[in-house]
Amino acid sequence: MSATPLLELRGIDKSFGPVQVLRNVDFSVTAGEVTALVGDNGAGKSTLVKCISGIYSIDSGEIVFDGRPVRINSPRDAAALGIEVVYQDLALCDNLDIVQNMFLGREKRSGLVLDEPTMEQMAAETLAGLSVRTVKSLRQHVSSLSGGQRQTVAIAKAVLWNSRVVILDEPTAALGVAQTAQVLELVRRLADNGLAVVLISHNMNDVFAVSDQIAMLYLGQMVAQLRTSEVTHAQVVELITAGRSGGLGLSGDNGDGANGTGTSGADRHDTPPTATTEPGVDR
Amino acid sequence: MRAGPSQEEIRRQNLGALLRYVHVHGATSRAELTSALGLNRSTIGALTAELAAARLVSERAPRETGRAGRPSLVVRPESARVFAYAYSIESDRLRAARVGLGGVVLDRRQAARPPGAPPLECLPLLAGLRKEMHQSVAEDAIHVGSGVAVSGRPRRPDAAGRQSPGPVPDRPDRDAVDDGGGSGSEAALEVALGEVLSPDRPILVSNAADASVVAEHVRGAAVGCDTVIYLHQDGGIEAGIIVHGQRLTGRGGHAGEVGHMVVQPGGRPCRCGSSGCWETEISEHALLHAAGRGGSAGRDATLRVIDAASWGDAGAQAAVRQVGDWLGFGVANLVNIFNPDAIIFGGTLREVYLAAAARVRSRLNVMALPAAREQVRLRTPQLGEDAVLIGAAELAFGPLLADPLDR
Numbered sequence: 001m002s003a004t005p006l007l008e009l010r011g012i013d014k015s016f017g018p019v020q021v022l023r024n025v026d027f028s029v030t031a032g033e034v035t036a037l038v039g040d041n042g043a044g045k046s047t048l049v050k051c052i053s054g055i056y057s058i059d060s061g062e063i064v065f066d067g068r069p070v071r072i073n074s075p076r077d078a079a080a081l082g083i084e085v086v087y088q089d090l091a092l093c094d095n096l097d098i099v100q101n102m103f104l105g106r107e108k109r110s111g112l113v114l115d116e117p118t119m120e121q122m123a124a125e126t127l128a129g130l131s132v133r134t135v136k137s138l139r140q141h142v143s144s145l146s147g148g149q150r151q152t153v154a155i156a157k158a159v160l161w162n163s164r165v166v167i168l169d170e171p172t173a174a175l176g177v178a179q180t181a182q183v184l185e186l187v188r189r190l191a192d193n194g195l196a197v198v199l200i201s202h203n204m205n206d207v208f209a210v211s212d213q214i215a216m217l218y219l220g221q222m223v224a225q226l227r228t229s230e231v232t233h234a235q236v237v238e239l240i241t242a243g244r245s246g247g248l249g250l251s252g253d254n255g256d257g258a259n260g261t262g263t264s265g266a267d268r269h270d271t272p273p274t275a276t277t278e279p280g281v282d283r
Numbered sequence: 284m285r286a287g288p289s290q291e292e293i294r295r296q297n298l299g300a301l302l303r304y305v306h307v308h309g310a311t312s313r314a315e316l317t318s319a320l321g322l323n324r325s326t327i328g329a330l331t332a333e334l335a336a337a338r339l340v341s342e343r344a345p346r347e348t349g350r351a352g353r354p355s356l357v358v359r360p361e362s363a364r365v366f367a368y369a370y371s372i373e374s375d376r377l378r379a380a381r382v383g384l385g386g387v388v389l390d391r392r393q394a395a396r397p398p399g400a401p402p403l404e405c406l407p408l409l410a411g412l413r414k415e416m417h418q419s420v421a422e423d424a425i426h427v428g429s430g431v432a433v434s435g436r437p438r439r440p441d442a443a444g445r446q447s448p449g450p451v452p453d454r455p456d457r458d459a460v461d462d463g464g465g466s467g468s469e470a471a472l473e474v475a476l477g478e479v480l481s482p483d484r485p486i487l488v489s490n491a492a493d494a495s496v497v498a499e500h501v502r503g504a505a506v507g508c509d510t511v512i513y514l515h516q517d518g519g520i521e522a523g524i525i526v527h528g529q530r531l532t533g534r535g536g537h538a539g540e541v542g543h544m545v546v547q548p549g550g551r552p553c554r555c556g557s558s559g560c561w562e563t564e565i566s567e568h569a570l571l572h573a574a575g576r577g578g579s580a581g582r583d584a585t586l587r588v589i590d591a592a593s594w595g596d597a598g599a600q601a602a603v604r605q606v607g608d609w610l611g612f613g614v615a616n617l618v619n620i621f622n623p624d625a626i627i628f629g630g631t632l633r634e635v636y637l638a639a640a641a642r643v644r645s646r647l648n649v650m651a652l653p654a655a656r657e658q659v660r661l662r663t664p665q666l667g668e669d670a671v672l673i674g675a676a677e678l679a680f681g682p683l684l685a686d687p688l689d690r
Contacts, residue, residue: 131665177590181637185663192504209640209661229657232645 004067006031006196007052007083007165012061014047021047025061025222027215029165029196034187036199036207036228039217039240045200048217049167052198053085054078066164082164086154088173094143098135099123101142102157126160127152130189134182148179155186159195166190167198172206184210204233216240216249223249294330295686297322301330303684305340305360306385307501312345314355331358337688338425339365339384360385364421367679368429369672370409370480371491372402374518375581379412380669381420382676384427384683386502388669390416402433402472406479413480427683429481430675432494433472434517487678491515492539493530494674495629495664496523501677504665508624512617513664514541516630519554520562526621542566546612564609567631573602585631589638607639611646618651618659625660629670633663 005028014022022044029035039045050056052063054075063070065081072078078085092101099116102123108115123138132152135145142150151171158166168187172180188210191197201207207214208228215225216239223239226248238245288296300320305311311319316327334340342356362383371378373396380391392412396405420426477486496505496513505511505525513523520542524531531538542562543555550559551569563569567585571577574588575598591599614626628636636643640661647656664670682689 133667177586177593177634177638180593181634181663184637185665188662189665204641205638207641208644209637227657228644229648229659230653232648233641234645 005029005064006066008064009048009052010062010064012048012051012063013059014044014051014056015059021220022051022058023220025217025220027222027225029198030213031164031196032191032194033212034191034197034199034210035213035215035225036201036211037215037217038201038204038207038236042219043217043240044220045217046169049085049169049198049200052078052165052167053083079161082162083167084158084161084163084165085167086151086158086169086171088169092142092150092154092157095141097139097141098145098153099138101153102126102160104157106161122160123156126156129193130156130159130186132156132186146179147175148182151175151179151183152186155183155190159190163195165196165198167200169200170202171199172201172203180206204236207236208233218243218250221250295688297326298330298333298687299684301327301358302334302339302360302687305358306680306684309385310357310359312355312357313342316358331356334687338423339683339687361425362387363389364423365425365427365683366420367427367676368413368416368481369675369679370413370429370431371494371671371675372396372405372409372431372433373491373671374434377405377408377412378672379409379416380672380676381416382673384680386498386673386676388672390419391672392416403475406475410479426484428484428679429486430494430677430679431476431480431486431488432491432671432675433488434491434515435519435521485679485682487675487681489675489678490521490523490539491517491671492521492523492629493532494523494672494678495670496525496627496674497530497677498666498670498674499627499664500525500528502666502673503670504627504662505625510621510623511625511627512541512621512623513627513629513670514614514632516566516632516635518567520566520632522617524621541613541617544613544616546609546616561609561613565606565613565632565635569609570602570606570635573605574599575602582631586634589634592638603635603639604642606635607642608646610635610639611643612650614643614661615647615650615656618647618655622655623659625662627662627664629664636661636663 007029009025009027012022012025013020025048027048037045037048047056051058052072054072054077057073063072070081072081093104096104099120103119108119120138127135134149134152142153145153155166155168155171171183171187175183184206187197187199199207199211211228213225213227214231214236216223216236218240223243235245235248239249243250301316304316304319313324313327313331317324320327331340331342335342339361340358341361342358345354345357362385365384366381366389369380369382375396377394377396378391381389383389392415394408394412473488476488480486492513492515495515496511499505499513500508500511509527511525515521515523522539522541524539543553543557543560545557545559546561546564547559551563552558553560553563567582568580570588571579571584576584576588588599588602592603617623617626644661666673
C-alpha cells in the first residue's frame, strides 16, 4: 500500500453560471485502494468525476497526478494519464460482441486489417486477470448478456488500457443480489491488482464491503475523507445528510460562507496516522 | 552435532520447491525460476529435466517476446495429466472434482445429499461421481491421491475423542455431518472413505473451512497473507485459521470452532449443549428466524431473505441488519485475538457479509482495537465455491510436492 496518493485534487472550485457546484474540494485516490465517493443527490459527485475525467474544466484548484501537477482539459488528457470512467449507462453497443466492444474506437490493426487474434487474446487475458468466469464466449453479442455481465465487460474495457485510475459510477445499481456480489468482488480485485479505484455508490453496504477510504460530499463541499476502518455507518450517514457528525465534518453554520471548509480541512485524514507505521502489507 | 543434509535430500527438496513453484504460480520461465528459487541455471535445468522425465512438468519455448536473445524456456505444470480427486461433503449436497496440478478444475460432478443421510451413507454416491469422472481420464494420466473436505469435521484424521455437537433440535436434517458423536464413527468414516474412494492411493480428510483457507491462501484472496481466518457457513459456523503461514489445528484438531464462542450468556440454546453461542446469532437459522421465516431452512431460504432485503422488505432488512451486527461483534473479537491480515467470508456468510457490510464494519470499527483493525481486510472468497474442492486437492498434492519422485 503506497502512502502517497496517485491522484490528488486540491481546492477544486466549479460553478455553472451563478451556481457554485464544487467548493474548495480536496480529494485523493491511492493506488491499490478503493475510495468510495458518497453524497446525497446533487452533492456534486458527478460533477467532481466529470472534472477528473476532463469533461468539465475546473474554475480553480490543482490536480496532482503521480506527484506532478497536471491539467486535464479534455477526456483525451484524462485517458492519456490512465484515468477511465465507467458510467452508469455503460455505453456498450448491443449489436457488437464482447471483443469489439472492448476495443471500440481503439482497434488494433496489423497492416490494413484489424488484428482480431491479438484483440481477442488481450480481451481474454484481461478477463482472466480479473478472474471473470461468468462470460462463456468472447464472441457473444453484448445484447445476450445479463446486467452483471455487461457491467463486467464495461469494467474490463476500462482496465484494458493499462489504466491506473478507474472510476465506477453506481456499478451495482439495478443489479440483483448475486450479480451485485460479483461486481463488488470485481471492484475489490481491481484495487488488489494495484489500480486506484473510485466507487460512487448510494448503497452503504456496498461502500463498506469494498472500500478502504470514504470521501463524503455535502452540498458541494468535501466534508471528510476517512479510512473505512475508522468510521461507522451512522457517522457516514450523518456526514452526508447534515455535513457533520460529532467532531467530524464541517463546523459552524454548515459552511454556507465561502470559508466553511477551512476547518473541515483540518479534520480530514488524508494521510491517516497509521499509513506510515503500518508494516508493508502486500497486496 | 547433526550432519548436514545429504546431497540426495537437497536434491529432493529442490525438486519439491520447483514443482511447488510452478504448481502455485503456473507457467514460469527458467530465468524467473532461477531468481525465485535462488538456484543457479544449470541446477534449474537439471531439476526441470528430472521432473519432465517423470512427466510432472513440460517445457516449451515461449511465444515471441519481441526482445533480442534466445528466450528462456517456460516450465509448465502438466495440469491435464497429473491430477487428484477432491470431494466435498456438504450439508445438502455432495461434490466431486478432478483437479489438475496447478489447481485447475478439470472435471466436476455434483449430487444432492439425501436429507438426513449420515456421511457414511453418502459414500456410494461419491464413488458413483468418481466413476463417472474416471471414464474420461486418459491412459497415461497420473493420479496422485484424493482429498476430502467434510463440513464440521475435525482437522486431523487421527484426532480422537471429540464430543461432537449434537443435532439442532428443531432442524434434524441440518447437521447430520456432526452426528458422529465421537472418535469411533469418525475413524470409521476415515477408513470407509479410504476404502471406497481411494483404495490404491492416499486419501486426506479435512474440514471444509480448513480446506478453503488453504486454497484461498495458496491461490485466492489471501495470497501472501501471514495470518488469515476463513469463516465458513454450511449449516454451522466454523473457521479455517492460518497463522504465520501454518494451519492452526489445535492439539486434537478441534481448533477453529468459532461458532461456539459464547457471545450472549443465557442466549438461545445451541446444538452443542451450551447457549448463546455465536452460531445461534449469525447462522442461517438465526437469520431465517429473525426474518419470521423460522419454518424454512437451508441455503436457498437464506438467499431469499437477503434478496427480499435488497428489494426493500422491511422485515428481511431488519433481520439482515441484526445478523450483520452480531457478525461484526464476533469478527471484532477474532480480529483482537488473531490480528489477521484478512478475514474471508465463505459459504452463505459471503452473501450475509455483502448484504450487511455497513453493520459488520461499523461494529468492528467500534469494538476492535485500532492497531488490529486498521490493516485487516475483509474479503469474500476469490475462488468462490470451488475453494473447498481446490483446497481438498491441495492437501492431496501435498505428498507429491514434498517429494515429487517418490511414487
